[in-house]
Amino acid sequence: MSDLLHFLTRRADGEIVHIDNAEKGEDYFCPECNGAMLFRKGERGLRRPHFAHLQLSDDCTPETMLHRVFKEQLATLIEERILRAEPLLFKWNCSYCKGEHVADLIKSCVRVALEFPMEMTRPDIALFTSDGQVRVVIEVVVTHKPTWQAMYYYEQEGIFVLQIHLESYKDLDKLNESPLPFTKMNLCYNPKCIKCEHHKRRRYMEIITGPCLRCTGEMKMAFMMDGGYTRYVHRFYAKEIETARENGVLIQEHFTQLAYGTSSPLLGCTCGHCGYFIHNGSTLGNYILPAREGEYPSQRIQMGYVCVHCK
Structure with a gap:
């Protein structure tokens, strides 16, 4: 993903702006580090139009920005559905049966939190039930997958882990799909075999x-x-x-x-x-x-x- 350019920025009021809607002369800021950004139209035969930091930062990359924007927009979508008591369907490839499942994962959830600190990890998004317990966590993967220590902790605590792998800013369009397409999850609705206890x-x-x-x-x-x-x-x-x-x-x-x-x-x-x-x-x-x-x-x-x- 080294060729991933900055295609998203925000205005002073916090509104996210895509490069296609950018205008010369406006003030733009990085959604990740809040630093000032420039709108560059690009040159013929060279790079496409994109945003660039006024002052370069090694800690703020297009990958980190994509990660932040996606998880914030997803958390906002989930929160809106919870407040309106509306379903939100998720689709994922099952880590156990290798099949595909579709379900409303926020049905019994009452709250959503970004980067909620837990004992062994800090998931991108955590979904809470009415008793205050974390039922589902969502990990947005751009460059780094969850560590094995984090996955082991989730398993021991009985927490379901929903992962989505992003490759470009086009993946933001997935937030408009129904059901929401995710990469994989350790939640299987298929019955278990009574002999070996694997999911059928x-x-x-x-x-x-x-x-x-x-x-x-x-x-x-x-x-x-x-x-x-x-x-x-x-x-x-x-x-x-x-x-x-x-x-x-x-x-x-x-x-x-x-x-x-x-x-x-x-x-x-x-x-x-x-x-x-x-x-x-x-x-x-x-x-x-x-x-x-x-x-x-x-x-x-x-x-x-x-x-x-x-x-």
């Missing part, structure tokens, strides 16, 4: 609608995602076959030629127009990537949970 992962059936590879007529194909592992229709369980059929997938038994002239019955997703069938990933791969890119419609059906540790 979600099981999905994905159904893709696309053209038959033989006649180009419309057909539906299904496969299972078992916590990141793919399983195709010839290995479906009875309940999964039933669910696929209920959602329009034509599943029939076909015979495939094996060695020495023998044949074996296999279940396959079948075209209702010409009888062409798909039973493995090599053929289904013709549909999965286009579906991911939005070329073919697809739907996901949650089918419970699976433990990938003792599966």
Whole structure:
């Protein structure tokens, strides 16, 4: 991030100003150190327009400014929602099940604080419950991740840690998204395995609608995602076959030629127009990537949970 320039500053009244809205002749100040800043339009072929300190400081960098502005605006957003008793949805990648969760993390919170001093650390943002306890902390990561000592302390105290990694001033736009997209968190809503006590992962059936590879007529194909592992229709369980059929997938038994002239019955997703069938990933791969890119419609059906540790 060494090429990150100052694109944010503030006016004397505290209003944050982006470089696109800056005007020559106005007084600007650094949101981080409060030092005076200059508006530089830039030169053709050289640097873009940006702000620069009137007096250089090694302790005040574009990274530290981005860090401060983001956490202050996020804290303000959270505080406003708490005061209005309105939900605020967060989205994060789970550190345990590796899946994605969405939840209103301020639902039971009554107060928000910046850089609240705790025994072992000082989180960027702390969220408090009505009993005065810190329930969730938010760490805004630009250059430095939370130390392992801080993470260990949070774990021992039962505090959930929500992290967001920033790379540029464009990441400030994330504050306008719903749900708010965060990088990761150590909070999992999936049930734990009774054998190994690891969090289970979600099981999905994905159904893709696309053209038959033989006649180009419309057909539906299904496969299972078992916590990141793919399983195709010839290995479906009875309940999964039933669910696929209920959602329009034509599943029939076909015979495939094996060695020495023998044949074996296999279940396959079948075209209702010409009888062409798909039973493995090599053929289904013709549909999965286009579906991911939005070329073919697809739907996901949650089918419970699976433990990938003792599966």
